[in-house]
Amino acid sequence: MKLRVVxxxxxxxxxxxxxxSDGMPDIGVTFWSLFGGALAAGGANAFNMVIEAKSDQLMKRTSQRPIATGVISRNSGLVFAAIISLLSLIIFYIFTTPLATLLTALAIIFYVFGYTIALKKHTSQNIVWGGIAGCMPVLIGQAAVTNSLTLTSWLFFLLIFFWTPPHFWALAVRYKEDYQAAGIPMLPVVAPIKSVINQMWFHSLAMAVVSLLVISSANLPIWLSVITLLLIVGWKRQLIKLTKQPTEVNAGKLFQASIIFLSIYSFLLVIGVLLK
Structure with a gap:
């Protein structure tokens, strides 16, 4: 299920x-949204492992995954993925809203067929558009409560959309040889490092702008914008280091910095809503 990704x-x-909810969400909706979301994401990831079993065998980073090693058969993996994906949709339909259920189904379908099958091995912009699947949880969370989408939820969606490419490209810089061995045209594999870093800057700057727009759209306290700017500065400092010295070590640190940014920013949004 790739639980660290989930x-x-x-x-x-x-x-x-x-x-x-503009405050504390209903406990039941929260529990079932998170549980159903974990199953949906885990199911999509399991489908991914079934489809990419041969590619995973060629990459050191993924060679020990259970289907790649044969610990779990592809048929068993397929059944497992299908069952927990279906269960996630049942959970969303019973305990949340029809729109949240529909969005969850679309997220699973797009990750499996859009990203894994259609994009990943056929374009260097795979993670740019394939990353849409990873943006869906913020729309699903909104829909689970209101059965509708708002400007704030779409801005949050855009934030994740712009955050995703530099996050994964940093990982791809670090594991460039792995992706080459598997024949996956991640941008750092097929483009000069200067071009990769330039695109990282574009997406991360766009993300910075949108991160402030989310706060403004949700009418959250101004101090959140100040702290967010400090988080952005911390991430950009690491991006500057990678720009000056495009090493695997600096790429790995940028990858971690992106996770820290998104985790703290998400926590700040919760605090901001509660103190509003």
Missing amino acids: ELLLVTTLPALFLA
Whole structure:
């Protein structure tokens, strides 16, 4: 299920629930949204492992995944993925709203067929558009509470959209040889490092702007914008280091910095809603 990836998706779902509720969300809706979201993301990830079993065998970073090693068969993995994906949709339909259920289904379908099958091995912009699947939890969180979407939820969606490419490109810089071995045209594999870093700057600057727009749209306290700017400065300092010295070590630190930014920012949104 790639639970470390699932965890980060849930980190962004939680503030979406608070923003949608304009305060403390219903405990039941929160629990079922997070549980259903974990199953949906885990199911999509399991489908991904089934489809990419051969590619995973060629990459050191993924070679020990259970289907790649044969610990779990592809058929068993497929059944597992299908069952927990279906269960997630049932949970969303019973305990949340029809729109949240629909968005969850679209997220699973897009990650499996859009990103994994159609984009990942065929374009260097795979993670730019494929990353849309990872943006969906913030819309699902909003829809689970209100059965509708708002400007704030779409801005939060855009924030994740712009955050995703530099986050994954940093990982791809660090594991460039792995992606080359598997024949996956991640941008750092097929483009000069200067071009990769330039695109990282574009997306991260766009993300910075949108992160402030989310706060403004939700009418959250101004001090959140100040702290967010400090977080952005911390991330940009690491991006500057990578720009000056494009090493695997600096790429790894930028990857971690992006996770820290999104985690703290999500926590701040929750606090901001409660102190509003």
